[in-house]
Amino acid sequence: MALLVQKFGGSSVGSVDMIKRVAQRVVDSVRSGDSVVVVVSAMADTTDEMVTLAEKITSDAPDREMALLLSSGERITTALLAMAITNLGTPAVGYTGQQAGFKTTSGRHTNSRVAEIDSTRIIGELDVGKVVVVCGFQGVDENQDETVLGRGGSDLSAVALAWALKADSCEIFTDVEGVYTADPRVVPEARKIGKISPDEMLELASAGARVLYSRSVEFAKKHGVVIHCRSTFSKETGTLIQEDAAMMEAVLVRGIAHDTDQAKITIRGVPDKPGVAARIFGRMGDASINVDMIVQNTSADGVTDMSFTVPRSELKKVMAYAEPLKAEIEAREVIEDADMAKVSVVGVGMKSHSGVASTMFSALADNGINIEMISTSEIKISCVIHRDLAEEAVRVLHRAFELDAD
Amino acid sequence: MALLVQKFGGSSVGSVDMIKRVAQRVVDSVRSGDSVVVVVSAMADTTDEMVTLAEKITSDAPDREMALLLSSGERITTALLAMAITNLGTPAVGYTGQQAGFKTTSGRHTNSRVAEIDSTRIIGELDVGKVVVVCGFQGVDENQDETVLGRGGSDLSAVALAWALKADSCEIFTDVEGVYTADPRVVPEARKIGKISPDEMLELASAGARVLYSRSVEFAKKHGVVIHCRSTFSKETGTLIQEDAAMMEAVLVRGIAHDTDQAKITIRGVPDKPGVAARIFGRMGDASINVDMIVQNTSADGVTDMSFTVPRSELKKVMAYAEPLKAEIEAREVIEDADMAKVSVVGVGMKSHSGVASTMFSALADNGINIEMISTSEIKISCVIHRDLAEEAVRVLHRAFELDAD
Numbered sequence: 001m002a003l004l005v006q007k008f009g010g011s012s013v014g015s016v017d018m019i020k021r022v023a024q025r026v027v028d029s030v031r032s033g034d035s036v037v038v039v040v041s042a043m044a045d046t047t048d049e050m051v052t053l054a055e056k057i058t059s060d061a062p063d064r065e066m067a068l069l070l071s072s073g074e075r076i077t078t079a080l081l082a083m084a085i086t087n088l089g090t091p092a093v094g095y096t097g098q099q100a101g102f103k104t105t106s107g108r109h110t111n112s113r114v115a116e117i118d119s120t121r122i123i124g125e126l127d128v129g130k131v132v133v134v135c136g137f138q139g140v141d142e143n144q145d146e147t148v149l150g151r152g153g154s155d156l157s158a159v160a161l162a163w164a165l166k167a168d169s170c171e172i173f174t175d176v177e178g179v180y181t182a183d184p185r186v187v188p189e190a191r192k193i194g195k196i197s198p199d200e201m202l203e204l205a206s207a208g209a210r211v212l213y214s215r216s217v218e219f220a221k222k223h224g225v226v227i228h229c230r231s232t233f234s235k236e237t238g239t240l241i242q243e244d245a246a247m248m249e250a251v252l253v254r255g256i257a258h259d260t261d262q263a264k265i266t267i268r269g270v271p272d273k274p275g276v277a278a279r280i281f282g283r284m285g286d287a288s289i290n291v292d293m294i295v296q297n298t299s300a301d302g303v304t305d306m307s308f309t310v311p312r313s314e315l316k317k318v319m320a321y322a323e324p325l326k327a328e329i330e331a332r333e334v335i336e337d338a339d340m341a342k343v344s345v346v347g348v349g350m351k352s353h354s355g356v357a358s359t360m361f362s363a364l365a366d367n368g369i370n371i372e373m374i375s376t377s378e379i380k381i382s383c384v385i386h387r388d389l390a391e392e393a394v395r396v397l398h399r400a401f402e403l404d405a406d
Numbered sequence: 407m408a409l410l411v412q413k414f415g416g417s418s419v420g421s422v423d424m425i426k427r428v429a430q431r432v433v434d435s436v437r438s439g440d441s442v443v444v445v446v447s448a449m450a451d452t453t454d455e456m457v458t459l460a461e462k463i464t465s466d467a468p469d470r471e472m473a474l475l476l477s478s479g480e481r482i483t484t485a486l487l488a489m490a491i492t493n494l495g496t497p498a499v500g501y502t503g504q505q506a507g508f509k510t511t512s513g514r515h516t517n518s519r520v521a522e523i524d525s526t527r528i529i530g531e532l533d534v535g536k537v538v539v540v541c542g543f544q545g546v547d548e549n550q551d552e553t554v555l556g557r558g559g560s561d562l563s564a565v566a567l568a569w570a571l572k573a574d575s576c577e578i579f580t581d582v583e584g585v586y587t588a589d590p591r592v593v594p595e596a597r598k599i600g601k602i603s604p605d606e607m608l609e610l611a612s613a614g615a616r617v618l619y620s621r622s623v624e625f626a627k628k629h630g631v632v633i634h635c636r637s638t639f640s641k642e643t644g645t646l647i648q649e650d651a652a653m654m655e656a657v658l659v660r661g662i663a664h665d666t667d668q669a670k671i672t673i674r675g676v677p678d679k680p681g682v683a684a685r686i687f688g689r690m691g692d693a694s695i696n697v698d699m700i701v702q703n704t705s706a707d708g709v710t711d712m713s714f715t716v717p718r719s720e721l722k723k724v725m726a727y728a729e730p731l732k733a734e735i736e737a738r739e740v741i742e743d744a745d746m747a748k749v750s751v752v753g754v755g756m757k758s759h760s761g762v763a764s765t766m767f768s769a770l771a772d773n774g775i776n777i778e779m780i781s782t783s784e785i786k787i788s789c790v791i792h793r794d795l796a797e798e799a800v801r802v803l804h805r806a807f808e809l810d811a812d
Contacts, residue, residue, distance in 0.1 A: 016462040050482070056422040057486055058493035065492075065500045069485035072478045076456070079475035080463055086471075087464035094471045099550060144505060 002168040007158035010044035023084035042073025067109035074135035102139030112147035117164035152213025178238030189404035207344035208259030252349040269332025272299040341390035363400035408574035413564035416450040429490035448479025473515035480541035498537040508545030518553035523570035558619025584644030587809040595810035613750035614665030658755035675738025678705040747796035769806035
């Protein structure tokens with residue numbers, strides 16, 4: 001007798017057959033005694049198709065109308081899924097974001113934030129034994145205008161709704177079994193992680209693990225919502241994302257993430273005086289460039305080298321800014337390298353144990369993998385290496401930290 | 407400096423290029439000094455695709471969720487058209503039915519009626535010089551649940567909005583130049599009608615002319631809204647649908663409509679006693695069969711023949727009911743004929759002039775066209791004939807009433 005929020009993404013509701021399958025899954029939960037609120041995304045590709053339509057109309061779509069456009073996809077899947085659940089004999093209703101009480105606040109309609117959820121109507125439906133299917137990703141602002149929550153918005157809808165409803169669990173269904181110690185396509189021995197802390201999950205996500213979006217994990221952490229990340233296609237327990245101090249001590253490294261979509265820019269011969277870094281990265285920020293790692297070498301003879309990484313897709317934009325900047329700050333040269341990757345080890349145990357960094361660096365060195373940049377946080381160590389070596393590095397580290405052992 | 411409501415149907419906004427063209431058309435009106443509210447339908451076929459999706463899920467879709475599904479299509483065209491207009495330098499906003507103030511009332515979500523329009527927001531946007539693009543076909547009920555207006559709903563949205571806004575004209579754009587004296591594909595000399603009364607338009611529509619839906623014309627008649635039915639693809643004046651007594655007297659027959667989608671059922675040897683007709687047509691009504699014309703012959707020897715027409719698609723359903731009914735009312739036999747057509751002449755002038763019927767019957771007889779059923783109203787005479795003769799009959803009548811003359 002639990003209250004569950006179950007979220008199904010676009011790839012889980014991409015066809016009529018898949019919608020029927022999700023309906024069966026929801027009905028199974030209801031028949032085992034649970035109350036269920038379902039959050040759905042638009043069918044896979046629908047959102048991209050909408051964006052393409054808008055781009056054919058104008059290169060400068062008004063934000064308000066863009067949100068109106070983008071919020072139509074979930075309405076379709078919500079209506080169809082509610083029909084499919086009802087058809088299996090379990091009464092269900094479909095709610096838009098507005099009807100579900102999602103009030104958002106933001107200047108931008110296409111990247112808004114949840115301000116408040118008035119779940120009165122949903123609670124009323126649950127009380128009479130109905131399943132409520134809710135359009136993820138959307139809400140309305142104070143003018144009753146449509147808004148959407150931006151990338152990963154449906155996950156956020158589910159977590160926020162779980163919080164508002166004081167649900168026992170927020171189940172995020174995906175096409176994988178949960179969060180793994182490393183990408184199973186790269187490391188066949190990778191194991192599913194039973195429990196992980198929100199902080200570790202955030203670091204894994206930012207380091208390249210694509211299971212969950214950071215925004216929803218941050219919300220869950222802040223409000224104490226337990227996320228259960230599990231597979232649409234199996235009944236196996238997946239990965240629980242929750243604070244659990246007892247468990248945390250036991251493990252040094254929870255998992256390894258990698259991201260092969262990195263580019264590195266090095267500015268050589270930068271005069272080592274105050275304000276230069278601020279100027280470089282201020283300029284990148286103004287251009288909305290997503291700078292990831294930044295490393296500055298020790299100064300020698302009053303000049304230094306500065307390296308940073310960006311997603312590969314932004315390299316061209318960076319270089320357009322970097323050349324004039326070079327002259328401005330009187331640097332010697334700007335070097336780009338498009339073929340980089342980032343490999344990271346994550347674990348809260350690092351906080352209280354030393355030796356993780358040296359184990360990591362040794363393991364890479366022993367296998368002839370050259371480290372080009374290093375960056376550390378309290379619970380993560382990331383190394384930038386050449387892209388061709390990324391998968392090998394993940395396997396090497398998975399062995400070095402004995403993540404394949406129980 | 408007029409306030410115009412312009413309605414564009416699904417075939418006018420069926421692609422990005424067509425949406426751009428409609429945008430240009432709207433902007434032309436704005437540049438010539440008019441204020442414009444645009445009502446749009448979903449892209450052609452979208453609604454049918456939605457219905458097909460729902461049918462694949464369940465044969466018994468809940469009405470509320472069906473409305474949620476069907477109301478998503480207009481949101482897409484509304485958003486895209488607002489973007490396209492803005493892109494041409496004229497600020498535009500897109501409104502859902504709810505935002506446009508459409509409140510509906512009905513037990514059925516998929517066939518609701520306009521209860522009230524609160525046009526405060528639209529007026530506010532017009533006052534600051536914006537074009538307002540509104541989702542046709544949709545509104546919300548007292549629970550803020552999505553509702554749709556049923557077949558022809560977008561036309562009705564436009565007419566109702568024109569009334570609420572006290573607009574100078576409600577322009578319904580179609581793929582033809584207006585209302586014609588007969589179908590130009592059948593009668594090449596058919597002329598565009600400059601003005602027609604709502605009553606005549608209603609009779610033409612019910613007789614098979616497919617330019618406008620009866621519901622919107624009824625609303626326009628009741629509330630004195632002038633409809634301008636015109637082409638999306640030309641700037642020519644189309645057909646004005648308005649009460650205009652002066653004009654009405656001058657013409658006997660305004661136009662000829664035909665409908666080749668008719669089937670005839672004859673019940674022979676029906677005992678001529680009270681209640682038999684009520685039982686037959688009560689049964690058809692219970693089965694939601696759309697009976698059109700009904701003719702009963704004079705009784706002879708206490709028995710009579712009863713004929714009626716239905717859309718061809720409903721013939722099978724009728725026959726399933728007719729056979730048991732035959733035994734019940736002790737009729738002799740039931741004969742069906744699937745290949746019928748209806749040809750009608752319409753004109754308010756008939757009210758005060760005789761001779762139209764005899765001209766019609768003679769013209770058909772002179773050309774060897776046999777009349778199988780006749781039905782008359784104050785301003786319309788309809789004849790049921792064999793389907794193969796329908797087009798010939800329309801041409802014959804067009805000549806007989808000199809509709810090709812100025």
